[in-house]
Amino acid sequence: xxxxxERSFLRCEDLVYGRMSFKGFNPEIxxxxxxxxxxxxxxxxxxxxxxxxxxxxxxxxRRYETLVGTIGKKFLRKRDQRVLKDDDxxxxxxxxxxxxxxxPSKRAKKMFLKPQD
Amino acid sequence: xxxxxxxxxxxxVGQVVLPGDLLLLPAHYDEDAEGERLRLSAGTAPxxxxxxxxxxRRSGAxxxxxxxxxxxxxxxxxxxxxxxxxxxxxxxVKGDHVIGIVTAKAGDVFRLDVGGSEPASLSYLAFxxxxxxxxxxxxxxxxxxxxxxxxxxxxxxxxxxxxxSGKSSGMGIIGQDGFLFKVSLGLIxxxxxxxxxxxxxxxxxxxxxxxxxxxxxxxxKAKTVQQTLIVVNILEACEHMTAQQRKxxxxxxxxx
Numbered sequence: 001x002x003x004x005x006e007r008s009f010l011r012c013e014d015l016v017y018g019r020m021s022f023k024g025f026n027p028e029i030x031x032x033x034x035x036x037x038x039x040x041x042x043x044x045x046x047x048x049x050x051x052x053x054x055x056x057x058x059x060x061x062r063r064y065e066t067l068v069g070t071i072g073k074k075f076l077r078k079r080d081q082r083v084l085k086d087d088d089x090x091x092x093x094x095x096x097x098x099x100x101x102x103x104p105s106k107r108a109k110k111m112f113l114k115p116q117d
Numbered sequence: 118x119x120x121x122x123x124x125x126x127x128x129x130v131g132q133v134v135l136p137g138d139l140l141l142l143p144a145h146y147d148e149d150a151e152g153e154r155l156r157l158s159a160g161t162a163p164x165x166x167x168x169x170x171x172x173x174r175r176s177g178a179x180x181x182x183x184x185x186x187x188x189x190x191x192x193x194x195x196x197x198x199x200x201x202x203x204x205x206x207x208x209x210v211k212g213d214h215v216i217g218i219v220t221a222k223a224g225d226v227f228r229l230d231v232g233g234s235e236p237a238s239l240s241y242l243a244f245x246x247x248x249x250x251x252x253x254x255x256x257x258x259x260x261x262x263x264x265x266x267x268x269x270x271x272x273x274x275x276x277x278x279x280x281x282s283g284k285s286s287g288m289g290i291i292g293q294d295g296f297l298f299k300v301s302l303g304l305i306x307x308x309x310x311x312x313x314x315x316x317x318x319x320x321x322x323x324x325x326x327x328x329x330x331x332x333x334x335x336x337x338k339a340k341t342v343q344q345t346l347i348v349v350n351i352l353e354a355c356e357h358m359t360a361q362q363r364k365x366x367x368x369x370x371x372x373x
Contacts, residue, residue, distance in 0.1 A: 003166065005175055007211075032286065
């Protein structure tokens with residue numbers, strides 16, 4: 001085992017916190033005294049309380065699902081946006097076709113077209 | 118030159134030691150220093166490392182005393198030995214909470230007088246909630262309670278008023294009014310001991326507020342000037358009074 005040299009009295013003795021208030025002169029410091037001295041006795045239990053969420057996890061997941069679609073539309077190129085808008089205006093049956101038409105065209109655009117001899 | 122044989126450290130706990138005394142530590146520390154033997158039985162060897170506190174220095178087989186005073190020992194946490202000495206002059210030590218007086222503002226940095234050989238520096242960003250635009254309102258002559266973050270003999274000491282998690286936890290500018298005075302370092306440590314009688318007896322007298330700095334400075338504030346001065350006089354005198362005299366003095370005051 002090693003011997004550690006230490007120049008501070010704080011690590012050797014068990015000293016209380018230097019700021020004190022008595023008989024309610026400064027209520028904030030009295031609260032601090034209790035907090036600091038209980039920290040010394042017990043081991044530090046910091047950050048146990050999680051912030052209470054305003055929105056529950058399930059609702060957050062649901063909203064996020066729909067959110068991804070909405071934000072994704074924002075980054076479509078102009079032609080695709082027009083196609084989507086027409087689809088939205090049409091009835092629901094055609095929406096799927098429109099969508100399916102849009103997607104293969106997207107895929108086709110992305111793939112490298114070999115020159116046809 | 119006769120080589121002095123050291124005495125066992127445990128025998129001298131609570132007794133006066135002088136500089137130059139050699140304290141021998143129990144055998145298992147030496148064995149571990151020589152060869153790294155694995156201890157299969159967790160019987161006698163204390164776990165953890167020995168803390169060699171202020172006033173002691175490591176030297177070969179044992180500890181060499183460098184200051185005169187009483188030898189103290191703490192058995193918990195691997196054990197610690199230190200010398201309880203008396204002095205008035207403070208030497209900055211890392212981690213100590215001290216009261217400093219602002220002497221100058223140099224651009225972004227304040228110079229504080231902490232009673233050491235050099236003025237300490239304190240950056241304006243080292244306060245809770247301070248940003249480049251939101252500067253703390255510190256004037257020359259203010260009192261500041263902070264802790265040392267750098268304090269060795271080669272560099273200028275630096276202070277901060279926040280702890281490692283970014284909270285101020287009581288540090289920062291000490292408010293208006295009140296009285297600042299200086300006592301010896303030994304008294305401060307006595308007052309900061311858990312369950313100090315002096316503090317308990319004083320707290321029964323009047324409502325007041327007190328800040329103790331490890332550099333020997335105490336700041337007291339009570340409701341009236343007279344009460345403040347009474348507390349100051351008791352604190353200054355209690356170093357040289359016995360417990361009985363102190364209780365008599367306090368009884369007289371509470372009777373008034």
